[in-house]
Amino acid sequence: MSAKKLPQVVAAVCVCIGATAVKLTLKSIHVIVGALGTGTVLGWTSNITDALKEGKLNGFTMDDEMLGWAGSIMTIGAMVMCFPVGWLMDAFGRKPTILIIVIPFVIGWALIAFARHIAMILAGRFLTGVAGGSFCVSAPLYTSEIAQTEIRGLLGTFFQLFITIGILLSGVLGYLLPLPIYHFFCIAVPVVFGVLFIFQSETPVYSINKSKMDKAEKAYRRLRGKDYNPADEIKAIQEQIAKVQGKSFKEAMKTKAAKKATLICFALMFYQQLCGINAVIFYSKEIMISSGSTLAPHWCVIIIGVVQVFATIISTLTVERVGRKLLMMVSEALMALSTALLGIFYSLKNYNAISEDTAKSIGFIPVLSLVIFIIAFSFGAGPIPWLSSAEIFPPEVMAKLSSAAATFNWFLAFLVTKFYLTVANAIGNDITFYIFTVVSITGVFFVLFVMVETKGKTFAEIQDEMNK
Incomplete structure (x- = not known):
């Protein structure tokens, strides 16, 4: 082509x-x-x-x-x-x-x-x-x-x-x-x-929370079909709201579910931004050049964009089949492998451990690492933290804590965007990739032992599991 x-x-x-x-x-x-x-x-x-x-x-x-x-x-x-x-x-x-x-x-x-x-x-x-x-x-x-x-x-x-x-x-x-x-x-x-x-429509959950049952029923029938009977769904939400009725935000935060959800969501946001995504994107053109590619920079940008789109489609098609935890663990593991390979490649280059000809002969390694990293991030660490923040917080603190988690995410994004190059110049780009590797490895174990699987579960079932 x-x-x-x-x-x-x-x-x-x-x-x-x-x-x-x-x-x-x-x-x-x-x-x-x-x-x-x-x-x-x-x-x-x-x-x-x-x-x-x-x-x-x-x-x-x-x-x-x-x-x-x-x-x-x-x-x-x-x-x-x-x-x-x-x-x-x-x-x-x-x-x-x-x-x-x-x-x-x-x-x-x-x-x-x-x-x-x-x-x-x-x-x-x-x-x-x-x-x-x-x-x-x-x-x-x-x-x-x-x-x-x-x-x-x-x-x-x-x-x-x-x-x-x-x-x-x-x-x-x-x-x-x-x-x-x-x-x-x-x-x-x-x-x-x-x-x-x-x-x-306004969301049925918000309408029920404000005791506007007619609007909730109308919204459900529009969303589910005109013959849909929303009685059971409305009852389940009412029961969930009744459990926390009259609780202040401070009281709601004392529950095990709220504390665990906060830990999980903030940690997932941390792993999303500190896995090295901005560094990999920043070095994408240099990685292409290191491989000996003569492809113009604007084509590098487009190719990376295409890879991201198709990798996210994988997440879209599999998230309800294999679950959030497995996707997230595989994502973190593959990103750790990718950044480790990138770190090794740049260490060999930076310390003249290999000749220029050898570097060109193994130039496929950084490109392969780049592609694997983008794919892994896009089907796991990219979408799942945002999805989790909308699934696992208790209803009474959902809006405020999901907002706080997003604030934390963007704060980390600012730090990485603004100061990454300064840090990389100070300690070396290879060392920064090793740091990202360690972060992603710890992410695998965090997801395995702490993160809660929400596939196929109602909000009430998720909260019951979080409170165990």
Whole structure:
């Protein structure tokens, strides 16, 4: 296949995946479009850094320092808003809160599209980070509260799947389109999301919690079918709510389930960000060069995006078959193997333990490690921490603690994004890969002995198991 045809093939694959997903789960169209929007935020600069440096965005140029802040300030925006969005969801409802998120999304992208100064770029990135971080909390929670037990995991992984598709689209469209058209596409995504989401229902769980039974029944029949009898499902949720009725947040946190859920979710967020994903992505072009590849950098970005998408599809298809724990353990183990191989390769190169010819002859090792790592992260450590935060917290603390876990995640993302290169330069890129290896190995044992399997279980069954 020629290089000229690759963008068309990638685009066609993405369209097919998107069309299939919409057909399978039309009720979760909000997740699909909203996650695409979050993915475009994360992948914004993936293939336009050279264009930004050359001043192709409204005539002003950006240097590496500006680009660094444009990348990291997005994580600050996400971190700042994650916790307040939990309070907003409890106070005003899931649906109104998610609709409000559209506003900073659109304003942020508009500021970037029409930027005449770096301050507008930074403000725009901060606002899109606010929206993206809010969506990372609200979308999994909304999905978990509307989904049937047997497909809850499937719909939960759709969130991560379409984030990766959004990142891939950013890479493809950023390369193919002029910057103005590319940014108008980025503005259009949250607008389409807002229009589609207006027609969605409030979650039945929230309506029951507010004693609005007529709205809960109406929502269930819309989600499950007009002939569906929601009485048993409503009764189960009422019983769960009755167990915690009148409890304050402080009292609720004294339960074993709340403490264990907090430990599990915060640990999974830690393993997601400290497994080395940002380092591997950062070094992806260098890894390709080390292997002797002459592939242009923009093709590296697109290839990595394609690998992420297809690996996340694996998670989507298997999460309800093999379970969360097994996927997560295999993911951590394969990532540990990958970063260990990368560390060994760079140690051999950095200390001149092998000749240049030998390095080229084993150049397939870092490339293979890169591909394995991206696949492993995408089917386990990428989607499962977000899915778990929407499944295992007790209902009375769900919104607040899932928000706190997301805040912790984005805080770690900021630290890694902003200071990784400084640390790598200080101690060596090989040592950093060894550190990531140790983190992933400990992740295998944490998942094995502490994480709770939630496959095929109702919220009540999950809480009963957590309290054992």
